[in-house]
Amino acid sequence: MSALQLAFVTFFGLAAVWFALVVFRTSSMMRSALALLFSQTALGALFLALQAEFLGVLQIMMMATEMSIMAIFMVMFMMDPGGLGQMDMTHQKRLSIVAGVVAAAVVAVVAVLTPWGAPATSIPNPSEQLQGLGRELLGRSMLVFETAGITILTAMVAATAVAMPALQRRRER
Numbered sequence: 001m002s003a004l005q006l007a008f009v010t011f012f013g014l015a016a017v018w019f020a021l022v023v024f025r026t027s028s029m030m031r032s033a034l035a036l037l038f039s040q041t042a043l044g045a046l047f048l049a050l051q052a053e054f055l056g057v058l059q060i061m062m063m064a065t066e067m068s069i070m071a072i073f074m075v076m077f078m079m080d081p082g083g084l085g086q087m088d089m090t091h092q093k094r095l096s097i098v099a100g101v102v103a104a105a106v107v108a109v110v111a112v113l114t115p116w117g118a119p120a121t122s123i124p125n126p127s128e129q130l131q132g133l134g135r136e137l138l139g140r141s142m143l144v145f146e147t148a149g150i151t152i153l154t155a156m157v158a159a160t161a162v163a164m165p166a167l168q169r170r171r172e173r
Helices: 003-025 029-049 053-077 093-113 126-138 142-172
Strands: none
Touching (some): 003 029, 053 126, 126 142
16 A cells, blocks of 8 residues: 555545544534535545545445435424524433443454454455456345345335325425
């Protein structure tokens, strides 16, 4: 890894962690959604810096679309999406902190105790990695991804159908 690549990996890694922390520090749902978008975009840029172009672009495209949809629904249905009404967005603070610390400890223990095996002696170039990923996605994993896509689309349509009567009632007032 070159010094420039290491600098980009470090920068985007720190940016991803910083924006992830900002998600929980703001009192605005919109600012929280934007911070989450920036965090996930920094993660996509981190993939790009690691020469995993497909994963980086996919991460950025998916998160931009997801956060845009989430922001639109928040503006439509939240009482205070801008966080201007002194709304406290944190609930069960002690339980959340305990759950976070326990989860971090479990992840650290698993990371340390897992026999990861020897490091790879040769790494395929990015085009070979992309071809291998394409074969995997279009091969045995295709049914899983198609099923997940249809399920997500169905959930979005169902959520919109359920929310429409409430939106109609709100407009009539």
